[in-house]
Amino acid sequence: MIKIKVPATSANVGVGFDCLGLAVSYYSTVSFEESSTHLEITGCPEEFRNENNLVYQAFVKGCNFLDKPVPNVKITINGDVPVARGLGSSSVCVVAGLKAASVWFDNQLSVDQLLVLATEMEGHPDNVTPAILGSLCVSFLDERNQPQVIKYNVNENLHFVALIPDYQVSTHEARKVLPKTLSYADAIHQVSHCAAMTKALEIGDIHMIHEACDDRMHEPYRAKLIPDYSQAKNICEQLGGTMYISGSGSTMMAITNDEAAANEIVTNAKAAFPGWKIRKMAVDSNGVTSEVIERGKVLHR
Ligand SMILES: Nc1ncnc2c1ncn2[C@@H]1O[C@H](COP(=O)(O)OP(=O)(O)OP(=O)(O)O)[C@@H](O)[C@H]1O
Numbered sequence: 621m622i623k624i625k626v627p628a629t630s631a632n633v634g635v636g637f638d639c640l641g642l643a644v645s646y647y648s649t650v651s652f653e654e655s656s657t658h659l660e661i662t663g664c665p666e667e668f669r670n671e672n673n674l675v676y677q678a679f680v681k682g683c684n685f686l687d688k689p690v691p692n693v694k695i696t697i698n699g700d701v702p703v704a705r706g707l708g709s710s711s712v713c714v715v716a717g718l719k720a721a722s723v724w725f726d727n728q729l730s731v732d733q734l735l736v737l738a739t740e741m742e743g744h745p746d747n748v749t750p751a752i753l754g755s756l757c758v759s760f761l762d763e764r765n766q767p768q769v770i771k772y773n774v775n776e777n778l779h780f781v782a783l784i785p786d787y788q789v790s791t792h793e794a795r796k797v798l799p800k801t802l803s804y805a806d807a808i809h810q811v812s813h814c815a816a817m818t819k820a821l822e823i824g825d826i827h828m829i830h831e832a833c834d835d836r837m838h839e840p841y842r843a844k845l846i847p848d849y850s851q852a853k854n855i856c857e858q859l860g861g862t863m864y865i866s867g868s869g870s871t872m873m874a875i876t877n878d879e880a881a882a883n884e885i886v887t888n889a890k891a892a893f894p895g896w897k898i899r900k901m902a903v904d905s906n907g908v909t910s911e912v913i914e915r916g917k918v919l920h921r
Pocket residue numbers: 629631663664665668673674675697699702703704705706707708709710711713747789790791792866867868869
C-alpha cells in the first residue's frame with residue numbers, strides 16, 4: 621500500500637494573489653492499493669466517488685506521463701483538509717494522485733515534473749508548490765509556462781490560527797467576482813506589499829506583517845462572499861493579530877507573534893462561531909511525504 625500525506629496550504633497569504641502559498645500542519649492522507657476492480661474510492665463525499673475524482677484524475681495523469689498502464693486501484697481518502705474552504709483541498713487531491721503514480725512506478729517523477737504536472741491541473745502554482753515543497757513558496761509561470769519557485773523560511777515565533785467556517789466558497793465563484801484590470805497605482809501597492817510580506821514572515825516582523833497585509837487584488841471583493849468576515853477580523857485584530865482570507869476563502873487566517881493572543885483568538889472565535897473549526901497551525905516545512913507499507917511494515921519513505 622502507498623500512503624501519501626499532503627499538507628493543507630494557505631494561498632495568497634493576503635497580498636500574494638496567485639503567487640504566494642504557505643504549507644500548514646493540517647493534513648490529508650490518501651492511500652492507494654491494488655484492487656480487483658477497476659476503481660474503488662472511499663473516504664470522500666459520495667459525489668466524488670467516481671472516475672472524475674480529482675485524486676484519481678491526477679493518478680491517471682501521472683501514469684500517462686510515465687507511459688505506464690493505469691492499474692486497478694483502491695483509493696482511501698482520510699482528509700482533515702475540508703473541501704472548498706481556502707485550504708487547498710484540490711491541491712491535496714492533485715498532489716496525492718501524482719505523487720502516488722510516481723511512487724507506484726519507482727519514484728520516476730522528479731520534483732520539477734511533479735510541480736509542472738500539478739500546476740497544469742490546478743491552473744496556478746500557489747497551492748501546489750507549498751503542498752509539494754512545504755514552507756512558504758513564491759511561484760510563477762515563466763514564458764514557457766513552466767513553474768519557477770523560490771522557498772522562504774517562516775519565523776518560528778509566528779503563530780497561525782485558522783478560522784474555518786461551516787460554509788464553502790468555491791474558487792471558481794470567488795474568481796468570478798474579481799475585476800478584470802488593476803490600476804498602475806494598485807499594482808505598485810501590491811508589488812511593494814507582497815515583497816515586504818515575504819521578508820517580514822521570514823524575520824517575524826509582526827509590525828511589517830500587519831502593514832504589508834493590505835490587499836487590493838482580491839480580498840476587498842471576496843470579503844462579501846464571507847458573511848462573518850468583519851466579525852472574524854475584529855476578533856483577530858482586537859488581540860493584535862493580522863487576518864487575511866486564506867486562498868479564495870472561506871477560511872480566514874490570523875497571524876500573531878504572541879502565543880497567549882493566539883490562544884485567546886481561538887477561545888473568542890470558538891465562542892463567536894460555535895459551528896466552525898478553529899485551529900492553531902504551525903508551518904509545515906516538508907511538503908508531500910510518502911510511505912510504502914507492506915503487511916503493516918513501512919518499507920520506504
Ligand atoms: N476529497 C476529495 N475528493 C475528490 N475531490 C475533491 C476532494 N476534496 C476536494 N476535491 C475537489 O476540489 C474542489 C474544491 O476545490 P476549490 O479550489 O474550490 O477549493 P479548495 O482547493 O479547497 O480551496 P482553495 O483553492 O481556495 O485553497 C472540489 O469541488 C472537488 O472537485
